[in-house]
Amino acid sequence: MDNIAGTKSSLTWAVHISVAVLVALWLFPTVGLLVSSFRTADQIATSGWWKSMFPSEQNLTLRTADPAIQVQTGGMFVIEGELFEEGSPAVISVWGTSSREIDAYTPGQTAELKEGTITVQADGAYRMESPTEMTGSRGQRVFVTAELPPEFTFENYSKVLFSGDNTDSLAKAFFNTLTVTIPATIIPIVIAAFAAYALAWMDFPGRALLVAFVVALLVVPLQLALIPLLKLHLGIGIGKGYLGVWLAHTGFGLPLAIYLLRNYMVGLPRDIIENARVDGATDFQIFVKIILPLSFPALASFAIFQFLWTWNDLLVALVFLIDSTGQTTVMTKQIVELLGTRGGNWEILATAAFVSISVPLVVFFAMQRYLVRGLLAGSVK
Known part of the structure; x- marks a missing residue:
């Protein structure tokens, strides 16, 4: 049952x-x-x-103050200070004066140095003593293992978005990506809407063949068309700028757009369109005043797909945005360059990655209510 x-x-x-x-x-x-x-x-x-919300134990390399501030007290030369910044809640568990033995001492113990001794407390306070004047231009290195409280900073975003260094800054790449994505989303929607209306509601010879041709284009691999299309763009002089990448994304996105919109428009009530024609409305008036408002869920569905595809694209940008100066570099390419130059700086990579996905997340959640409606349209009569 x-x-x-x-x-x-x-x-x-x-x-x-x-x-x-x-x-x-x-x-x-x-x-x-x-x-x-x-x-x-x-x-x-x-x-x-x-x-991240709990204290963490970290190994740190710190330095004492410069020997120039030493004072003579009772026949001993003394340097006193703090390894951490004033007010820091860090607590030292073990420490050492050699990178090979970073846990040789516990807080309160005294270590022998080439010139005197050093005593380190749990809160980072230290005291260096020597019977002779201490020399050198830098302070003594101290290796500590300390428990530090959670720390959050906006410095990563400041460095990634506003750094003057081209290898770090994503601000220009962010606007370059918007320059590519917005036209590459709007242009195929406009063209596909007209084509879908014609294939759905206008009678003309060969309409069924055109619909079959559009469906066949859905299975054409993107990589198969890159080289011929690039040669065409270079031949007519648009292969090294935004116009070429806009047209490339438009061509690759049109089959899905036409197929999706046509299926939706076919499912619209025929009586509304026939009544409009009886009242003297032209095809253009029907398209603008009736079809487009009713097709908004399908238009929004394709807009989400096209925006996400274009925003996250790397292959088409590498092929059609040929620029050695970096003036048209998009975010995906910029992050690849960060991986090459900043492979160990995970905080920079994490920040760059989240900046990259933030806009698609906003677009998706703002329009996701139309996604299912647009995709299911035309599937059930």
Whole structure:
């Protein structure tokens, strides 16, 4: 009796579990990028993002004050100070004066130096003593293992978005990506809307063949068309700028756009369109005043797909945005360059990655209510 209309399937629990797993698989790395983008390099290196709200134990290399500030007290030359900044809640568990033995001493113990001794307390206070005047131009290195409280900073975003260094700054790449994405989303929608209306509601010879041709174009691999299209663009002089990449994205996006919009428009009530024609409306008036407003869910669905595809694209940008000066570099290419020059700076990479996905997230959540409506349109009569 499970197949009777109106009854609940016995596999509903499996669907719920699958959805929960998919949501978790998507949510965990996204939240991880967000949290990591506000953490320091030392924190990322010592603990996972899920421990960001708890104190973490870190190995630090610190220096005492310059020997120039030493004072003579009772026949001893003394330097006193703090390894941490004033007010720091850090607590030292072990320390050492050699990188080979960073845990040789506990707080309060005294270590022998080439010139005198040094005593380090748990709060980072130290005292150096020597019977002779201490020399050198730099302070003594001290290796400490300390428990530090959670720390979050906006410095990563400041460096990534507003740094003057072209290898770090994503600000220009961000606006370059918008320059590519917005026209490459609008142009195919405009063209596909006209074509979809013609294929759905206008009678002319060869209409069925055109619909079949559009469906066939959906299976043409993108990589197959890159080289011929690039040669064409270079031949007519548009292969090294925004115009070439706009047209490339338009050509690659049109088959899906026409197919999706045509299926939606076919499902619109015929009586509305026939009544408009009886009242003397032209095809253009019907298209603008009736079809477009009713087709908004399908238009929004394709806009989401095209925007996400264009924003996250690297291959088309590498092929059609040929620029050695970096003036037209998009975010995906900029992040690839960061991977090459900043492979160990995870805080910079996490920040750059989250900046890159922030705009698609906003677009998706702002328009996701239209996504399912547009995709399912025309599937059921």
